[in-house]
Amino acid sequence: MTISKVPDPQQLDVNAISRISEGTCIQGEFSSMTDIRVDGTVNGKMFSSGRIVVGEKARIEGSLFCSDLDLWGEVTGDIFVKNLLSLKSSATVEGNLHVRRLQVEVGATLNGTCKMITEEEFDETVAKLASEPVQVEDLD
Secondary structure (H helix, E strand, O other): OOOOOOOOHHHOOOOOEEEEOOOOEEEOOEEEOOEEEEOOEEEOOEEEOOEEEEOOOOEEEOOEEEOEEEEOOEEEOOEEEEEEEEEOOOOEEEOOEEEEEEEEOOOOEEEOOEEEOOHHHHHHHHHHHHHOOOOOOOOO
């Protein structure tokens, strides 16, 4: 097994965006040091040091952890946002929100609870998850 070095955030291209296009399905945990744009389907946890943008046709089943989130599509799972969560008019959330700031447009749907958290609480939650052992399934 090869362990790759985590890139220095100061060396990353600020315009770099990881994209999950419409028609693409990701199974499992997904993380990026840069922004993420989702227009496809994700089944699993997503981590971003930057912004996650969930398009109108996107569907996510799993937890999201990011600095900022713009949500037009569907999320089934808990959402943890260090700064601002913006629920757009077409957004649907089935899960709990843990956010520092929240903006909701008329028409957005939330079925769950909302807890306002500090940056420190966000960092503690992510650190706790990072220290948990990863479960690897047998691929044979």
